[in-house]
Amino acid sequence: MRWLFATLAIAALMAVIGVVRGYYAFGSAAAVGSILVALSAVILSRYPVAAPRPRDQQLSEALSELSGVVAAQWQREAASRGLADPHPMPVCWSYTEPLADHGALVFRATPGRAASFEGRSDDVQNMVVRLRADLQRPRLVILGEPGSGKTTLAVQLLLVLLAKREPTEPIPLLLSANSWGSNVFREPRDWYIDRIVRDYPTLSAIDKTIPRQLVDQNMILPIIDGFDELDAHHQRTLLRKLNQSLGPDDGLVLTSRTAEYANAVTRADVITAAAVVTAQPLSAAAAADYLDVCLSPTRRRLWAAALEELHHTPEGRLATVCRTPLGVWLIRTVYIESGRDPAGLIDPTVHPDAEALRAHLFDALIPALIGTRRPDASGANPARPHHEWEPEHARRWLSYLAVHLRGRSDIRWWDIPAGIPRTARLTIMALVIGVPVGVYLGFNNALLTTLFGERHRIGVWAMVFSGICGLVGATLVFGLLPPASRTRSLEPGYVSFRKRTRDPDAARRIGNQMLKGLLVGIPLGLAFTGGMIQPWKGSSSRWAYGGIAWLGYTIGTGMALALIFGVVTWLRTPAADDRPRTPAASYRDSRNLTLLPVVLAALAPIVMLLNPVSVVVVWIQNGLISQFIPNPVDGLDEFRAVYSFGPEDWRRTLIKAPFNCIVFGGVILTLVVWFGERAWFLFVTTTRWAVLTGKLPRRTMAFLDDAHRLGLLRTVGPIYQFRHAELQRYLARDLRN
Known part of the structure; x- marks a missing residue:
């Protein structure tokens, strides 16, 4: 209700000013116009769309929807990674007692069964059964060396837990440890809530409190992947906070390299009541059997010698490479899928040791994937890219990203500008913002005067001077002031064009934002259009009729900003059928959030000129003419004489109108980037330097999506x-060398 009172106060102030100055008609019309617009927004803000559903029904619906969405998300990702093609690798996992909590806290007392926990990656269902039956709490730490299949096991556990989930059991969510920060989230539960809100916006369409309810009622089983990628301080802090936040029955799954986790627990503590399993090296026989299954019948004779060496030389070069799922995957991708002759795998003169063989496989990986997985423009096959790329270019671009990450595994596209040199960022931002500003100022202040008879030299120098001012101003704004000098932008916002059907508070939020836009726009309109029209000059009759135009533009400005605020709020309201956020979806959201206010702002001049409020005001004004304006016909003639447009005026207006719309949109773009959504704009502009220097492709997001389809990248x-x-480290080392 406070927005209504504020709007009524503005209307009353305008009326008082009109009465005190003696311009009764203008004051009355201004008051009526403001009240009409305010009342429409207030009605919208107080109108309930639908009665909210009971809390239990909302929570049950949210659990069902989240379970289905998460299952579909990770089934697609597992298919993209080929985790079950033709079947999971037989990695064995053994219980690691020195890094686990006391056995009495970890295991249930089961007569005749030892306090231990083992499993295999090709029989995860049995691991889930034992997780529920043998452990007092569903808490598991997964350890192993690089490439041993820790993340793969985490994804497999998530899918089986969802498939076997009972209605009262929590829903597993896989989280990247790099998305947690002790300086951002005081408690892990706040982190879980934040990821649910950002990654699964459809839940907020049911009720905006659903994410917090799910976490508070222990209906989420966090699976934290990549604990070892945090620095030592954050590892210890996260361990302490996890133990502090765990309730009596809370579950947790965490993956890490063995050495990093061992160092962290010596300085902090183990995960309370959690079992710990460590990946065992693949045996040469298991690797040979897996590769044999991947072979077509016509190629088994060609691979007979290689498979025989694996069986009979378990300590050889080939067997050493095949001790990890990563090594087996490399051999399958480079040799089996591409149809290469495996003779080089067993020839010691070609690759004298295991390290040389592994380096050879990494070298041949990108050409093999691009050569065997041909583009599919339809996108129906998640394992085939949309576009064709040169292997050498793809390797150079991925190597740049590997170095850019500085040891981190997460490729956040909105953080890529942080790797661009500061000088390059400032130069690009100055050109992107300063040149259009300079061209507009020069065109508006000089070129038009040249076209309409002024001296050409003055116009040219005015354009040059305006361009320099634009460059300097943009450099100062985007380079020196604190908000724009941040090297790491905020995570992209959310926007959706889908239909909203389940949020009963959407109309209220939209109405409140429209009121804010109205209250911001009316004072701006008074100042901006008043200086342009200057209705106070001349006789009282011209004052009155000039006031009509002034009031129409003023209310039009308020309506334009109310429209922008309302539409953006509506689009940022979560939709009921939204999918989980992917990198491509977050990129589109950030782009739409940046450009939508600009497009609406560019249309604002039309709303300012053509709005129904102006028509109502004119009608009211004409009804009061005989009472407040002496000699109305003469006054109208004077007004028309002052504000009439001849052919030359129309020509000038038509030439300047597109530029006025552009500059209006540019102002809004600057405000959006400065105070709100900046990820897409900074990415598109500042990465041009990396494109020009060959470090990134022109279509960076399309390349990243295809790299994911090829199997070089994965998504969380x-x-x-x-x-x-290991692939990331190899590419980074290769670029440095």
Whole structure:
């Protein structure tokens, strides 16, 4: 209700000013116009769309929807990674007692069964059964060396837990440890809530409190992947906070490299009541059997010698490479899928040791994937890219990203500008903002005067001077002031064009934002259009008729901003059928959030000129003419004489109108980037330097999406990661060398 009172106060102030100055008609019309617009927004803000559903029904619906969405999300990701093609690798996991809590806290007392926990990656269902039956609490720490299949097991556990989930059991969510920050989230529960809100916006369409309810009622089982990628301080802090936040029955799954987790627990503590399993090296026989299954019948004879060496030389070069799922995947991708002759795998003169063989496989990986997985423009096959890329270019671009991450695994596209040199960022931002500003100022102040008879030299120098002013101003705004000098932008916002059907408070929020836009726009309109029209000059009759135009423009300005605020609020309201956020979806959301206010602002001059409020005001004004304006016909003639447009005026207006719309949109773009959504704008502009220097492709997001389809990258929500940390380190080392 406070927005109504504020709007009525503005209307009353305008009326008082009109009466005190003696311009009764203008004051009355201004008051009526403001009240009409305010009342329409107030009615919208107080109108309930639908009665809210009971809390239990909302929570049950949210659990059902989240379970289905998460299952579909990770089934697609598992298919993209080929985790079950032809079947999971037989990695064995053994219980690691020195890094686990006391056995009495971890295991249930089961007669005749030892306090231990083992499993295999090709029989995850049995691991889930034991997780529920043998452990007092569903808490598991997964350890292993690089490339040993820790993340793969986490994804497998998530899918089986969802498939076997009972209605009262929590829903597993996989989280990247890099998305947690002790300086951002005081408690892990706040982190869980934030990721649910950002990655699964459809839940907020049911009720905006659903994410917090799910976490508070222990209906979320967090699976934290990549604990070892945090620095030592954050590892210890996260361990302490996790133990402090765990309730009596809360579950938790955490993956990490063995050495990093061991160092962290010596300085902090183990995860309370959690079992710990460690990946065992693949045996040469298991690797040979897996590769044999991947072979077509016509190629088994060609691979007979390689498979025989694996069986009979378990300590050889080939067997050493095949001790991890990463090594087996490399051999399958580079040799089996591409149809290469495996003779080089067993020839010691070609690759003398295991390290040389592994380096050869990494070298051949990108050409093999691009060569065997041909583009599919339809996108129906998640394992085939949309576009064709040169292997050498793809390797150079991925190597740049590997170095840019500085040891982190997460490729947040909105953080890529942080790797651009500061000088390059300032130069690009100055050109992007300063040149259009300079051209507009020069055109508006000089070129038009040249076209309409002024001296050409003055116009040219005015354009040059305006361009310099634009460059300097943009450099100062985007380079020196604190908000724009941040090297890491905020995570992209959310926007959706889908239909909203389930949020009973949407109309209220939209109405409140429209009122805010109205209250901001009316004072701006008074100042801006008043200086343009200047109705106070001349006789009282011209004052009155000039006031009509002034009031129409003023209310039109308020309506334009109310429209922008209302539409943006509506689009940022979560939709009921939204999918989980992916990197491509977050990129589109940020782009739409940046450009939508600009498009609406560019249309604002039309709303300012053509709005129904102006028509109502004119009607009211004409009804009061005989009472307040002496000699109305003479006054109208004077007004028309002053504000009439001849052919030359129309020509000038038509030439300037597009530029006025552009500059209006540019102002809004600057405000959006400065105070709100900046991720897409900074990414598109500042990465041009990396494109020009060959470090990134022109279509960076399309390349990242295709790299994911090829199997070089993986996704966790809106974040890309390298398929394997060892691949990332190899590419980074290759670029430095």
